[in-house]
Amino acid sequence: MPCGGGDIGLNVWVENGDLLMYFSRSGTFDENNTLLKLGRIRVHLTPNPLEGKIFKQELVLNEGYINITGSDGKQAARINIRADVFNPVFYIDINSDKPLTVKTSYESWRYRDNQMKGRENNQSSWKFAAPANTLTYADSVNFVNNTISFYHHNRDSTVFDAAVKQQGMQAVKGEMYNPLKNLTFGGVMSGKNMVAVGTNNGTYNKTQFKAWQLQSSKPVKQQAIQVTLYTKQCAAIKTWQAGLQQVLEKLAQTSATAKQKTIDWWHQYWQRSFIDIEPDNPQPDSANWQVGRNYQLFRYMLGCNAYGTSPTKFNGGLFTFDPSYTDTLYKFTPDFRNWGGGLATAQNQRLVYFPMLKSGDWDMLKPQFDFYLKTLHNAELRSKVYWNHKGASFTEQIENFGLPNYAEYGTKRPAGYDKGMEYNAWLEYEWDTVFQFCLMMLDEGQYSGKSISKYIPFMESCLTFYSEHYQYLAKQRGSKPLNGNGQLVLYPGSAAETYKMTYNSTTTIAALKTILSRLLELPNNYMNAESRTRWATMLAQIPPIAFSSFNGKQTIAPAQLWERINNQETPQLYPVFPWHIYGVGKPDLQTAINTYLYDTDAIKFRSHVGWKQDNIFAADLGLTAEAARLNTLKLKDSGRRFPAFWGPGFDWTPDHNWGGSGMIGLQEMLLQTDDKKIYLFPAWPATWDVHFKLRAPYNTTIEATLKGGKLTSLKVLPEERIKDVMNMLK
Incomplete structure (x- = not known):
């Protein structure tokens, strides 16, 4: 059962009378860009009402917490688990009608280095191209004054450094955004009147772990356990420890009102x-x-993950669990998730964030938008280094530092192959997904009425890339940057990952037409006259969407031409969603309906x-x-x-x-x-x-x-x- 708030995710369950939980936090990326869990907590009660005949575990949505009750007929206990929305901390509060002894353990499978083998590398940014003997490095865990301190501090060399070297970006490395350097994350588990009682070792679901244990100094009717978290890029561990101490001091000052503030937040969330x-x-x-x-x-x-430093990941968010429960072949640690941790597949990621517009969760769009703002400069550097033109080159499989994924970029590239390109049959020339995040930014402004001026340079940079790069490519082939109609030649391109080496992809045309039109509709204070003229000129250069026919009925084509089909998406319907060029109450709806009903690929997929x-x-x-x-x-x-x-x-x-x-x-x-x-x-x-x-x-x-x-x-x-x-x- 999931529980959380702010940027904390907990997986909570009771097993053999013990309360267990995995806990995760947004932005905890190691040297390999794996999104590491912070650990597992185990709580054991003696005597143990949770082993009794009466048991209930309830997720109380309206207030955002989990309540667990148990009774053996002689003794009853209640456990409340809640995360603070506004501070990096969560609590386990235990209440019993009779005194009992509480033992809580911090369990870590990263008490030693772990060599990732085979498919296990898919949890990282190395994926199928991992160097031999790639390690998930051990955390530091210690008793400190009857608390348990734990942290992971990234070593000097990370997958960022390898990607920069692989992709020929060394000359500009010093000015690049690097979210992995010196990243340190962890926290401290504490409980009033709890004392350290040593360590032990065990195995859970075929993964070995070491446990550091605290126990109530005497039987109690009430016991509060607090887990405080802290994440910071800092070269010295002492700096991180000082920052954690400041968080603890702040929590002590605000504890009287913090719980009610979190409850109030969840109340308004459900009223939105x-x-x-x-x-x-x-x-x-x-x-x-x-x-x-x-x-x-x-x-x-x-x-x-309303307020995380990183977006909610499409492949599990904060709530992944032991991988063998998903696939019995994956006998890996609880850190595993397929398709990487810091890596974002833009086509997938967009679906996590589009629903927040109609649900009114506009404040929760920020982590995803910040992902692109933070990586914008790196994406612009790609265009400058590889092609010497302007604009942000965002690829489909994109790292949290704005470069293509190390494995998907290709480790066995032909000599002379364009260094700005991913050597990958699924991903080549797929750059237009970024416009869907531009659309969300525009929609947030339209829905909320708030200024989106901070996003305008980002959107303009994405448009600049398409204008400059496709004229650049045209001039590589011939003397003219535009076709005979004065339009951009969007070749080679891609319609999602499916229709490859396209000529005038429908996804790209729909994206460019929509974003350019929406930008030009914005009030004058967003852009000067020169920018408006530039974008109006570009809008006039976008070619029309191509059509096809099935059963004698007109349909939308995925592109004017394409060379092959690689995946099973239906980009011929992207003008319906996300671009809303066709739809209820809009012109020529029947053509879009025909595409849904008669296009043989659309039916097959x-x-x-x-x-x-x-x-x-x-x-x-x-x-x-x-x-x-x-x-x-x-x-x-x-x-x-x-x-x-x-x-x-x-x-x-x-x-x-x-x-x-x-x-x-x-x-x-x-x-x-x-x-x-x-x-x-x-x-x-x-x-x-x-x-x-x-x-x-x-x-x-x-x-x-x-x-x-x-x-x-x-x-x-x-x-x-x-x-x-x-x-x-x-």
């Missing part, structure tokens, strides 16, 4: 937005009801699994029955003990791009917008009772109840926006 399906008839066996419940559960998981977004396409096209079918498959119970731990899909468990795409699809069934137009229930079955609250552009809130096929209540704020609402069920 919600989707309750069949609210008057909760039936756990009903697939419809599960869809609404699991939407809420997954949104809770996203809320646990259709699925609800993982990052597949057919559920979103169906909703945005107003295909109600199809949207209901696919979103039910997306969001029904996962089959695991926690119903929103979907996966592994194409990635890992819990699969966050599975959950994110499910959230988007459900939102789009209920509410779609076109500038100021608001379409209510555009793909919602009239037989599904629902009470929901979602956000729309221009700081608009929509709360509605559908019961028995009828709209029984509708609240629109501000009230004057009700004139823009169209009930599509009528």
Whole structure:
């Protein structure tokens, strides 16, 4: 069961009478760029009410904590587990009706160096290209004045250094952003009147560990355990220790009000937005009801990394667990997740963050946006070093320092191959996913009304790259930078990872047209006249989207031309989502519907699994029955003990791009917008009772109840926006 808040994630369970939990924090990347867990905690009670006949573990969503109760008939105990949203700390509070002895252990499988072997390297940025004898280095763990101190301090050489050298960026290394250098993370576990009682060794799920133990000095009815965390890039351990001490001192000063502030935050979080399906008839066996419940559960998981230093990862977020429970062949440590820790696959990552727009969780977009702002300069340096032109070159498999992944860049590259390119059949020439994050930035401004001026240079740099690079490539082939119509020649390109070596990819054209148009719609204070002229000129240079036909019906083509198919995405429908060029209430909707219904690749690739977004396409096209079918498959119970731990899909468990795409699809069934137009229930079955609250552009809130096929209540704020609402069920 997940628990957390702020930037802390806990996996909590009771096993053989012991309370156990993994704990993770955003941004804890080691030398290999593995997102390391911080450890495992075990709590044992003597005598032990948790071994009794009465047992209950409850995730209290409204206040963001876990409550565990147990009774053996003679003694009862209650354990409350909560993370502070505003401070790097979590608590385990134990209350018993009779005195008992509390023993808590900090368990580490990184008490010694671990050599990663074979597929285990997939947890890092080395992946399938790892050097021989690659190690996950040991942490430092010690007793300090009856507390347990633990930390990991990155050594001088990291995968950042290897990537810079591999990719020929040494000349500018000194000015590059490096998030791994001297990164130190860990914390301290403490408990009032608890004393150190030594260490022992053990094995959990075939992974050896060492345990450092604290025990209550005498039997107690109440025992509080506090785990305080600290992360900082600092060359000296003493500097990190001093910073941790400052956090402890601050917590001591604010402890009286901290708990209530966290509870209040969760209260307002659930009031921002919600989707309750069949609210008057909760039936756990009903697939419809599960869809609404699991939407809420997954949104809770996203809320646990609301304010992290790094984005919520698509391949498990903060809630991965022993990998053998996902795949029995993966007998690795709990640090394992497939597809890397600091590495972001942009196509997957976008699905985690798009749903935060309609849910009103705009403050939670910051970690993802900051990821790109921090790496912007490095991406611009790529263009300067390789091609001597301007603009930010963001690739698809991108590290948290803005360079391509070491393995995916290619370690066996042909002599003379363009150093700015990934030598990779799936990833070559795929640079346009970054525009989806540009779109989120623009949408945040439109939804919230807040200034997005700090994102304008980023968006302009991404556009500059496309303008300059494709004219650069054209001049490598011939004398003219544009075609005979005065348009950019977007070749070679890519339509997602699927249609490769494209000529005028539809994903790229839709992205460029949308971002350029939206930028030009911004108020004058965002750009000067010179910039506006430049972007208007570029917009006129974007070629049109290409079309095809199936069964004599016009459809959207993935590109004008392509050489091969490499994956199983459906980029011919990206003009529907995320670009919303086609959709309910928009021109030529039938062409997009034809693409969904008749394009043979679109049909062949259709699925609800993982990052597949057919559920979103169906909703945005107003295909109600199809949207209901696919979103039910997306969001029904996962089959695991926690119903929103979907996966592994194409990635890992819990699969966050599975959950994110499910959230988007459900939102789009209920509410779609076109500038100021608001379409209510555009793909919602009239037989599904629902009470929901979602956000729309221009700081608009929509709360509605559908019961028995009828709209029984509708609240629109501000009230004057009700004139823009169209009930599509009528």
